Amino acid sequence: MDDKDQPPRRAIKSFVTRAGRMGTGQIKALAELGPKFVLPYKAERIDAEAIFGRKAPLVLEIGFGMGGATAEIAATLPDHDFMGCEVHEPGVGALLKLIDEKQLSNIRIVQHDAVEVLRDMIGTELLAGVHIFFPDPWHKKRHNKRRLIQPEFVAKLVQHLAPGGYLHCATDWQPYAEQMLEVLSAEPHLLNTAAGYADKPAYRPLTKFENRGIKLGHGVWDLVFRKR
Ligand SMILES: C[S@@+](CC[C@H](N)C(=O)[O-])C[C@H]1O[C@@H](n2cnc3c(N)ncnc32)[C@H](O)[C@@H]1O
Numbered sequence: 001m002d003d004k005d006q007p008p009r010r011a012i013k014s015f016v017t018r019a020g021r022m023g024t025g026q027i028k029a030l031a032e033l034g035p036k037f038v039l040p041y042k043a044e045r046i047d048a049e050a051i052f053g054r055k056a057p058l059v060l061e062i063g064f065g066m067g068g069a070t071a072e073i074a075a076t077l078p079d080h081d082f083m084g085c086e087v088h089e090p091g092v093g094a095l096l097k098l099i100d101e102k103q104l105s106n107i108r109i110v111q112h113d114a115v116e117v118l119r120d121m122i123g124t125e126l127l128a129g130v131h132i133f134f135p136d137p138w139h140k141k142r143h144n145k146r147r148l149i150q151p152e153f154v155a156k157l158v159q160h161l162a163p164g165g166y167l168h169c170a171t172d173w174q175p176y177a178e179q180m181l182e183v184l185s186a187e188p189h190l191l192n193t194a195a196g197y198a199d200k201p202a203y204r205p206l207t208k209f210e211n212r213g214i215k216l217g218h219g220v221w222d223l224v225f226r227k228r
Contacts, residue, residue, distance in 0.1 A: 013113065014136060014148045015063070015087050026093025033096040039083075041112035043120040051108060052081045057128030060160075061085065062114040062148065063135055067095025072205045073131075074107045080128070082107045085114035115153065118160055125162045133204065137173035149180045151187070158189040161227040166193070168201065169223045172213055177221035190225040198224040 022030070030038075039051070048058050057080050064070045064084040074082045084107060086092055092111050099107055110117050138146045149169060157167065167190065171177050181197065184190055192198075200206075200222045210220055 012145055014115070014138075014146050015113070017087060020088055020090040022090050022093055025097055026090055029096035029100060030089075030093045033100055034092075037096060037099055037107065038092065038109045038111060039121075041110055041117060041121070045123045046083075046121050048081065048083075048126065052106065054081075056081045056106070058083060058126060059129040059131060060114075060118070060122065060127050061131040061133070063087075063132065064091060064095060065134070066091050067098055068207060069131075069133055069205055070095055070107065071098035071102055071104060073203050074104050075102050076203050078106060080106065083110065084108070085110050085112060085117050087111065087113060115148075118157060122160045124159055125165075127160050127165055128162055129166045129168065130157060130161065131204075132167070132169045134171060134207075135169070135176075137171065137176045139173070144179075147176060147179065149176070149183050151183055154183055154187050154190075158187060158227055161189075163227055165227045167223075167225045167227075168204070170200075170204065170220060172210065172218060172220045174219060174221070177219075177223070180221075180223050184223060184225045187225075189227055191228050193224045193226055198222045 049055050059080055059082050061070055061082060061084045064086045067084065070082060070084050084095060086109070089111065092109055095109060132148060135148045138144055161167065167184065169180050171180065177197070185192060201224060213220065
């Protein structure tokens, strides 16, 4: 077989799709609130002003998990709009429940690979900020290539940041924190806001898991870089 006859190689993903069980509250939230707050993935640039019905700084969150931090930050920063990407469906249901409980109007969700959402749906220099909190650390050496924070991805990501826009990453896995610091420092369009790791910005809430880790003496590293 010639090279051209080979099937296209599967791109390396930063996640594996897990069959998660949905709670009844999450199923209900998905059915009732999904049509309003979940945007379908489309290979088409979004019109953020039309979606949110206003002009406001837009922050993209990659991998919001169960959405606890997302909802809390959106409540803390009502003048910002938030687009959260998550592939895990129970997480989408959980964030929808929080949107309802906190009566938030400044969040939209895309249940799809954020790498493709960024590439296909987000315009050049559209974003005021990007949040990547506790991305999967992919501990094993042979899995390191699945980590989101890699030079090629960061180079693409910065194209979608407005000048002065920020990228905020947090992790509790020191080798990944070191990789983040190295990769972000080497990206010519980014400038570190701190000398090395940053203090936790006030808007990022402590998660239960993080609190437990801190009591056990585990570290958490925040990194906040700005586009030049
Ligand atoms: C370790 S969890 C952290 C979740 C949350 N940010 C927190 O702090 O609790 C990482 C999450 O990122 C999601 N994820 C990983 N890669 C993703 C991608 N390319 N697009 C969307 N979600 C992704 C995973 O499904 C998982 O829920």
